[in-house]
Amino acid sequence: MRTNSIKSVSSQVDIDNVLKAISEGGDIWNNKLLSGFKAGFKSYYRNLNKEQCCYCKRDTQDEFNMVLDIEHILPKSKYRQFMFTKINLSVSCKRCNMVIKREDISFVKHAKKVNTRYHKSSQYKFIHPNLDKYFEHIQYICFIVNDEKIKKYVVVESSSKGAYTYDYFDLMKLEIDSISKAQGVQSVNNNFVMPGDENIKKILNILNPQGI
Numbered sequence: 001m002r003t004n005s006i007k008s009v010s011s012q013v014d015i016d017n018v019l020k021a022i023s024e025g026g027d028i029w030n031n032k033l034l035s036g037f038k039a040g041f042k043s044y045y046r047n048l049n050k051e052q053c054c055y056c057k058r059d060t061q062d063e064f065n066m067v068l069d070i071e072h073i074l075p076k077s078k079y080r081q082f083m084f085t086k087i088n089l090s091v092s093c094k095r096c097n098m099v100i101k102r103e104d105i106s107f108v109k110h111a112k113k114v115n116t117r118y119h120k121s122s123q124y125k126f127i128h129p130n131l132d133k134y135f136e137h138i139q140y141i142c143f144i145v146n147d148e149k150i151k152k153y154v155v156v157e158s159s160s161k162g163a164y165t166y167d168y169f170d171l172m173k174l175e176i177d178s179i180s181k182a183q184g185v186q187s188v189n190n191n192f193v194m195p196g197d198e199n200i201k202k203i204l205n206i207l208n209p210q211g212i
């Protein structure tokens, strides 16, 4: 297994422990020997990503108690060889990782070809956290209205990766949730712009004049 990819963010002790865990086999990722390596890696990626989820861009201040975990872009259950490859790691929220993405690989263009082309952006249908520039595909806009954040994801025109990411991670749901939260509504139906709050309506019109 390659180890040169992790040297830049780990101490020699961490790397030795990783090598030992690999040699022990079994459930390598959950081997206690990896705790130092994982802590260092997580902190590195949290900094790199400015405390944001690599897929939905929500940050630890957006969501009460939101946890960012190490994310394997190609799931480690299916692509064990990339378990420690820097390009294949980032940090994501539990919603994107454990609720939506899980072990799915439908976002990969060719499940086999990606074994040798894992470092090519073109192999991924969604915005790859390390191979693509997120904001070239989706603009993430936040407004604060009376202490509540309203979020809007604007897919950059003609970006198929932006459109795919928006659908794959159901980002519209996050927009709707943010609006309902701002309005003090627990759940919403299609009529998500509730009457009576002119400020929010105005902002939504500016962001999305055609309506959703």
Ligand SMILES: [Zn+2]
Residues within 6 Å of the ligand: 053, 054, 055, 056, 057, 058, 092, 093, 094, 095, 096, 097
């Ligand atoms: Zn997320």
